[in-house]
Amino acid sequence: MAETAADSVISKEKDYAPASTSSTSEEKVVSEIDIQNLTIDDCNKFLDEDSNIKIITSGDTPYRSAFTFEELNLSPQLLKGLYVEMKYQKPSKIQAISLPLILDPPYLDLIAQAHNGSGKTACFTLGMLSRVDPKLKAPQALCCCPTRELAIQNSEVLRKMGKYTGITFECAIGGDFTTETHIKKRSPITAQVVIGTPGTIKRRMTEKTLGLSYLMMLVFDEADHMLAKEGFKDDSLNMMKHIGRVTSHCQVLLFSATFNESVKKFAAKIVKGNHNELFVKKEELSLESVIQYKVDCPDELAKVMVIKDQILEFGERIGQTIIFVRTRNSAIILHRSLVDLGYDVTTIQGALKQEDRDKIVKEFKDGLTQVLISTDLLARGFDQQQVNLVINYNLPVKYDHSTEPDCEVYLHRIGRAGRFGRKGAVFNLLCGDMDEMIMSKIETHFDMKIAKVPDWRNEEDFKAAMRSAGLL
Numbered sequence: 491m492a493e494t495a496a497d498s499v500i501s502k503e504k505d506y507a508p509a510s511t512s513s514t515s516e517e518k519v520v521s522e523i524d525i526q527n528l529t530i531d532d533c534n535k536f537l538d539e540d541s542n543i544k545i546i547t548s549g550d551t552p553y554r555s556a557f558t559f560e561e562l563n564l565s566p567q568l569l570k571g572l573y574v575e576m577k578y579q580k581p582s583k584i585q586a587i588s589l590p591l592i593l594d595p596p597y598l599d600l601i602a603q604a605h606n607g608s609g610k611t612a613c614f615t616l617g618m619l620s621r622v623d624p625k626l627k628a629p630q631a632l633c634c635c636p637t638r639e640l641a642i643q644n645s646e647v648l649r650k651m652g653k654y655t656g657i658t659f660e661c662a663i664g665g666d667f668t669t670e671t672h673i674k675k676r677s678p679i680t681a682q683v684v685i686g687t688p689g690t691i692k693r694r695m696t697e698k699t700l701g702l703s704y705l706m707m708l709v710f711d712e713a714d715h716m717l718a719k720e721g722f723k724d725d726s727l728n729m730m731k732h733i734g735r736v737t738s739h740c741q742v743l744l745f746s747a748t749f750n751e752s753v754k755k756f757a758a759k760i761v762k763g764n765h766n767e768l769f770v771k772k773e774e775l776s777l778e779s780v781i782q783y784k785v786d787c788p789d790e791l792a793k794v795m796v797i798k799d800q801i802l803e804f805g806e807r808i809g810q811t812i813i814f815v816r817t818r819n820s821a822i823i824l825h826r827s828l829v830d831l832g833y834d835v836t837t838i839q840g841a842l843k844q845e846d847r848d849k850i851v852k853e854f855k856d857g858l859t860q861v862l863i864s865t866d867l868l869a870r871g872f873d874q875q876q877v878n879l880v881i882n883y884n885l886p887v888k889y890d891h892s893t894e895p896d897c898e899v900y901l902h903r904i905g906r907a908g909r910f911g912r913k914g915a916v917f918n919l920l921c922g923d924m925d926e927m928i929m930s931k932i933e934t935h936f937d938m939k940i941a942k943v944p945d946w947r948n949e950e951d952f953k954a955a956m957r958s959a960g961l962l
């Protein structure tokens with residue numbers, strides 16, 4: 491199936507924009523500790539082996555990483571949430587390192603990078619739930635996420651982890667236009683934690699129904715995108731300005747698996763001078779448990795055939811699958827082709843009605859659907875442990891430069907498989923010299939070699955690939 495002209499025309503219309511490439515720098519004096527010198531429990535080995543996370547702490551504060559959740563001085567109610575509701579046993583490496591940085595006075599700002607699927611959500615969720623005063627019925631922590639899907643997912647994590655704390659939360663995301671217009675005046679938010687998307691949060695701040703007087707924590711999930719020019723930079727700075735007018739004691743936490751150099755510098759500029767940082771080298775970011783392949787396909791129809799005959803044929807044996815496409819139009823066309831061939835797939839993209847987006851995600855999370863086609867709307871943050879196969883039907887390219895790969899988005903897409911050390915496989919379907927070139931730039935960027943599946947028509951080749959990835 492060939493992409494239509496209309497498809498290439500709207501190829502710039504992405505549901506997800508890449509990180510900014512322009513910003514200014516500001517150096518700061520910090521002491522650097524090699525994380526390998528800190529003792530972290532073996533339980534995280536799968537996430538740790540090659541992850542040389544660098545901690546840069548501000549000043550001489552003696553932070554200590556933890557072996558157990560108990561050592562983090564979490565309340566008994568939170569421990570119960572972690573053990574009973576989340577079924578976690580021990581903190582992951584990023585949790586062990588970042589939580590003391592978040593929870594110890596003087597509550598410095600933190601820029602934290604850690605691998606996809608390594609448990610960053612719990613870092614800031616436990617941070618918010620620990621620092622909020624349950625007796626004070628006003629917004630005290632605010633978490634901004636780039637998509638409604640992520641805001642809903644993070645709210646769900648907070649609901650479960652905080653179940654025994656009595657702390658209240660509100661998910662501030664847009665409703666559909668029709669319902670919104672009926673609401674003339676919204677009542678002020680009294681929930682103690684607010685998790686939402688920039689548009690709605692900004693609106694609530696402007697209309698003064700999101701009070702900021704007691705705010706002491708501001709979190710940006712997928713922070714590099716929240717601070718990128720093509721992302722939500724203006725909204726984020728605007729929110730920070732609003733908050734800065736009311737309080738100077740708000741701790742800022744920036745979490746993401748990716749921070750390119752310019753966004754890193756910009757992030758360091760907007761947090762307070764005295765802050766902590768955790769970073770991972772880009773060459774060490776890709777997950778060892780997720781095996782990546784590339785497949786040469788002579789034409790677009792061959793790509794559909796590969797998905798149908800060589801991958802989806804394995805059915806439920808290989809768990810759930812996400813197929814990433816570049817544009818909304820590609821999503822619609824691929825959906826139609828697979829449905830016509832008798833496959834039961836669902837598709838999510840930004841042009842759908844919000845209630846439909848919510849329903850499609852819920853069905854996939856509930857395991858009712860097996861294969862989900864998505865634009866980059868779900869490239870970041872989406873957490874479904876049963877996903878162990880990611881297919882790049884189109885490679886991700888830069889928003890304003892379609893011959894350049896978007897390496898950050900690539901890393902986030904493949905990170906939808908292999909959550910918390912699980913096994914996974916990625917198939918990059920390549921068609922033509924341009925795709926070859928983009929793929930090789932991605933390989934160079936991450937300093938890795940991606941194995942080629944020898945023949946797109948050979949079932950045995952795909953079986954062998956899946957077997958090597960531990961999926962069959």
Ligand code: ADP
Pocket residue numbers: 577578579580581582585604605606607608609610611612871873875909910
């Ligand atoms: P990311 O770092 O990409 O934001 P998430 O926070 O979404 O990762 O976590 C990835 C998965 O790992 C989630 O399903 C989460 O429930 C699980 N997880 C996180 N921390 C732990 C832990 N300490 N023990 C077991 N599972 C965990």
Ligand code: MG
Pocket residue numbers: 610611711871
């Ligand atoms: Mg995340």
